[in-house]
Amino acid sequence: MPSGREKLGGGEDLYRIGIDVGGTNTDAALLDSSLRPVHTVKVHTTRDVNEGIVESIRRLLAESGVNPARIRYAMLGTTHCTNAIVERKHLGKVGLIRIGAPATTSVPPLADWDDALKAAVGPHAYVVSGGYEYDGRAIVGLDEAQIAEVAGRMRGEVDAVAVCGVFSPVNGEQEKRAMQIVKAVLGDNTPVTLSHEIGSIGLLERENASLLNAALLNVIAGVVRGFEQALESFGIHAGVYICQNDGTLMRSDYALRYPILTIACGPTNSIRGAAHLSGLSDALVVDIGGTTTDIGVLAHGFPRQSSAAVEIGGVRTNFRMPDILSIGIGGGTIVRQDAAGGVTVGPDSVGYELLQRGRIFGGDTLTATDVAVKLGRHAWNGADTAGLDETVCRQADGIITSDIEDAIDRMKTSSDPVDVVLVGGGSILVADRLEGVARIVRPDHYDAANAIGAALGEVSGETERIYALDEMTYDEAMLDAKNHAVQQAVLAGAERDTVQVVFSEDIPLAYLPGNALLVKVKAAGRLA
Structure with a gap:
């Protein structure tokens, strides 16, 4: 900063x-x-x-x-x-070149995409000869003539091209050469997404992420x-x-x-804003908006990243994503009472129509905000709570509190109580005490933590690579990964002299020969 x-x-x-x-x-x-x-x-x-x-x-x-x-x-x-x-909607047409024949032909590209998304990006997906082993050795050589031929079929049909090779995060040379050939055929101004710059190990998920990137x-x-x-x-x-x-x-x-x-930058903006406003660097952040409650983990001042593959619009991808749990509880969440007197909460919401449809504003829909105001959690000028049934509101409040406590428990890594930072306009729904929580922090400007998080000025870069330690030492592998992460941060806009490694992790891959090591590094620095 x-x-x-x-x-x-x-x-x-x-x-x-x-x-x-x-x-x-x-x-x-x-x-x-x-x-x-x-x-x-x-x-x-x-x-x-x-x-x-x-x-x-x-x-x-x-x-x-x-x-x-x-x-x-x-x-x-x-x-x-x-x-x-x-x-x-608004997605561009994309041509895909998978460098992986004959090793990967059993599963075609876009195999798990629905028909609507396939139609949106177009039919130009090809598998050509090439690819690498886990340690960067070529499986077969790159068929440059084949790449030029399929690129010619895309002329006038696509807005961008995605190139994805087997184990390209370990060795990206074939992808880079394919990009040169594509630009020679389609023109230098043709946008080309290289998968080793987008995702990590896992061909199909990385291919999906690269296609979506090109379409966007x-x-x-x-x-x-x-x-x-x-x-x-x-x-x-x-x-x-x-x-x-x-x-x-x-x-x-x-x-x-x-x-x-x-x-998914919205929840992470809230997490960063919560860290800045509260002064905490390790805590759970509970961001309650009008429709959902998003819970993330603040670790060393940054959002914890998910280690699992993530689906976006029904497409499985493996590029970096924040570890976020979302539940259908928000300020506009609808509260209902059935004929038997039972109460249900959500998951549907009145959203931005809260000021028109909420009961305390003269509307006909009981919402979670009505409940919070009725129970004295928040004072809203001009709000009329006289017609609200306190018994129903207390039942709804119990459900809301229980759902949020359960969600917090699912995001914890141990049974120990944790600090929770409450942000978002809907955080008025939460009581002053929650089970499993050491303390609740409601910082000033809590309702704009997302915008404040957006304005904070650190720029990051990261890398995730597999190294064969029979070809280099452990120290050489870690240094190479850290240098690459720093370079990515500089390219993204960080001032080089301020960039520091904020996270590094190395995992031995026992199932691969050659003493393989997976290294993940993240670096961050202030705006240049």
């Missing part, structure tokens, strides 16, 4: 804006040069999410009175890419262009950064190459 106080020529402080687009609300935060929150706003997310972004910037400037010329950085966490995959290139280009135009329309000439799903940032030009890394 920046040290000291950044100044303009006249001695004025500089500021940064963080914006996080959620399913219900778009939150924006203005931070000063010491990363202290100056002002936050919350607006409804619109069908065209760019409209909500523009409105959040307008209100932030109008209410804070800050001169737009004093804003140096602007950060955006967005659901654009997630929505495009889930809704099967047009989506992220529109996001970046729209964000830059929105900033310029308000006279803001700032460095533009996009939030990654590991809780750090990447330059907009880096995001244009790796849009898949924005998937």
Whole structure:
């Protein structure tokens, strides 16, 4: 993070804006040069999410009175890419070249994709000769003529190309050569995604992630262009950064190459914001919004990453993702009473219609927010709780509390009580005490932790590789992995002199010959 106080020529402080687009609300935060929150706003997310972004910037400037010329950085966490995959809309046509014949022909590309998603990305998927063993030795040589031939079939049919080779995270040379051939056939401006830059070991999952990344290139280009135009329309000439799903940032030009890394950045922004606001570096973060409760783990100041393969829109992938548990509890969650007097909670929600449909606002739907206000958890000006049945509300509160306690227990690594940081506008639902929790921390600006997390200025890079220790020493393998992670952080926008390794892990692979070692390293540094 920046040290000291950044100044303009006249001695004025500089500021940064963080914006996080959620399913219900778009939150924006203005931070000063010491990363202290100056002002936050919350607006409804619109069908065209760019409209909500523009409105959040307008209100932030109008209410804070800050001169737009004093804003140096602007950060955006967005659901654009997630929505495009889930809704099967706005995806680009992608040509796939799998380098893996004859070893991988038994399972064709896109085998686990549904028909709608297959149709969205197009029919151009080919398997060509090549690939590597686990230790980087070639299985068979790359068939360059075959690659040129299938690239020719894609001419005029695809917007981008994805290249995925067997064990390419160990040795990426065949993928790089394939990219050169594709560009020679289709033109230098053809976007090419290389799988060893996206996912880890696991051919089909890495192939899926690479295809989705290539399909999202047009989506992220529109996001970046729209964000830059929105900033310029308000006279803001700032460095533009996009939030990654590991809780750090990447330059907009880096995001244009790796849009898949924005998937699930919302929960990680909340986790980073919670760490900053609470001062804790190790805790559980419970982020309660209008529709869901997202629970993540804060480890050494960063979100804990998932070790399992993750499905995105029904597609199994293995690129990095935060370890997040989501349950259907939020401020707009609907509470019902059946004919026998039983009470159920959710999982459906009124979402952004809370102020129209909630009972305390004159609506006809009992929500979790109504329950919290009735039980005195939160005072809402003008709210009318006289008509709410306290018995029903207490039953609903018991269900909500039990569900959240169970979810917290599932995310813990031991039975010991843990610290919990509560953030999000829906955190008013939670009582002051929870089973299995040592203490509950509700920091200032808790309802805008996601936008504040978006504005925090660390940039990261990481690597995950297999090394054969019969060819190099353990120290040489670790040094190579750490250098690669540092280089990735610099490419993403970090200042080299500030980059430090924040996580490293090495796992002996006993099932592979050659004394194999899997090394994972993450490095992070402040904005360049």
